[in-house]
Amino acid sequence: MYRILEKQHLNPTVGKMVIEAPLIAKKAKAGQFIILRVDEKGERIPLTIADYDRARGTITIIYQIVGATTMALDRLEAGDALCDFLGPLGNPTKMEGLKRVAVVGGGVGCAIALPVAKGMSEKGIHVDSVVGFRNRELVILEEEFRQASKEFRLMTDDGSHGEKGLVTDALRALLEQNTYDEVIAIGPMVMMKFICKLTKEYGVKTIVSMNPIMIDGTGMCGGCRLTVGGETKFACVDGPEFDGHLVDFDQAMERGRTYHAFEEQQCNLFRKEVEQ
Ligand SMILES: Cc1cc2nc3c(=O)[nH]c(=O)nc-3n(C[C@H](O)[C@H](O)[C@H](O)COP(=O)(O)OP(=O)(O)OC[C@H]3O[C@@H](n4cnc5c(N)ncnc54)[C@H](O)[C@@H]3O)c2cc1C
Numbered sequence: 001m002y003r004i005l006e007k008q009h010l011n012p013t014v015g016k017m018v019i020e021a022p023l024i025a026k027k028a029k030a031g032q033f034i035i036l037r038v039d040e041k042g043e044r045i046p047l048t049i050a051d052y053d054r055a056r057g058t059i060t061i062i063y064q065i066v067g068a069t070t071m072a073l074d075r076l077e078a079g080d081a082l083c084d085f086l087g088p089l090g091n092p093t094k095m096e097g098l099k100r101v102a103v104v105g106g107g108v109g110c111a112i113a114l115p116v117a118k119g120m121s122e123k124g125i126h127v128d129s130v131v132g133f134r135n136r137e138l139v140i141l142e143e144e145f146r147q148a149s150k151e152f153r154l155m156t157d158d159g160s161h162g163e164k165g166l167v168t169d170a171l172r173a174l175l176e177q178n179t180y181d182e183v184i185a186i187g188p189m190v191m192m193k194f195i196c197k198l199t200k201e202y203g204v205k206t207i208v209s210m211n212p213i214m215i216d217g218t219g220m221c222g223g224c225r226l227t228v229g230g231e232t233k234f235a236c237v238d239g240p241e242f243d244g245h246l247v248d249f250d251q252a253m254e255r256g257r258t259y260h261a262f263e264e265q266q267c268n269l270f271r272k273e274v275e276q
């Protein structure tokens with residue numbers, strides 16, 4: 001069992017937990033993730049390692065409450081325990097040879113982008129960051145990003161906090177002024193697709209973190225397959241980070257939609273059964 005040491009809400013739909021997991025904390029690196037089960041009957045879900053403390057033996061996770069498992073997770077409190085907590089999984093973020101990067105986070109994707117920005121900054125890499133949210137209420141990790149970045153731009157769709165506009169607007173301005181070795185973009189699939197379109201114009205290599213459906217997280221089930229550079233890749237073992245200019249985003253989004261449609265169909269069938 002994996003004890004929850006701390007829990008807090010970062011906004012009305014995003015929670016943060018510090019979990020006691022010394023063996024994972026010993027090996028964890030930025031860019032990796034864990035798979036957890038809340039209880040023995042629960043589903044396995046992947047969440048990024050948002051932070052780790054090797055001395056304390058803890059892993060921090062940040063989760064958006066979107067469905068059954070994240071709701072069940074959020075019902076737990078400090079002092080409760082998780083049934084399974086497996087990791088670290090996936091490949092760490094590659095940082096070798098980088099001198100200046102721009103990190104872009106969108107929504108809860110900021111929880112995945114922050115350890116990357118922090119890890120790079122700690123290695124002496126110049127990090128400029130752009131984060132985007134729909135509105136002020138949904139803003140998370142602002143201070144943490146500010147601390148990890150030389151230049152920091154916060155965008156909201158409605159202008160209720162930071163600047164009004166999209167992350168692509170702020171990134172374009174940064175690309176006009178600076179030369180980057182790499183852009184790292186993490187957020188909704190459609191955001192990453194448009195960031196890649198923009199960085200292609202400027203010829204800047206772009207890394208994205210892909211989050212397709214994952215089941216086993218060890219390359220066995222094929223659930224997380226993607227097409228990258230015309231080849232089939234598994235996000236859990238080959239990623240989750242890939243060269244964004246090679247990712248087939250349209251196919252990845254289509255696969256995501258199929259899952260949503262299936263999910264909705266199952267819910268409707270369930271509702272009908274309950275009503276009868
Ligand atoms: C490598 C990776 C890292 C991730 N890191 C984070 C993170 O740090 N914070 C965060 O909030 N979310 C993260 N996610 C997404 C997170 O796994 C889903 O939000 C979660 O599984 C939803 O489960 P649910 O039962 O609450 O919702 P459901 O109602 O089951 O699903 C809601 C949506 O979540 C996604 N989802 C559901 N099950 C899975 C699954 N097994 N694998 C992947 N996606 C799924 C689907 O898009 C689905 O439509 C990550 C996903 C991946 C693949």
Ligand code: FES
Nearest residue numbers: 215217219222236
């Ligand atoms: S989650 Fe099964 S192959 Fe990646």
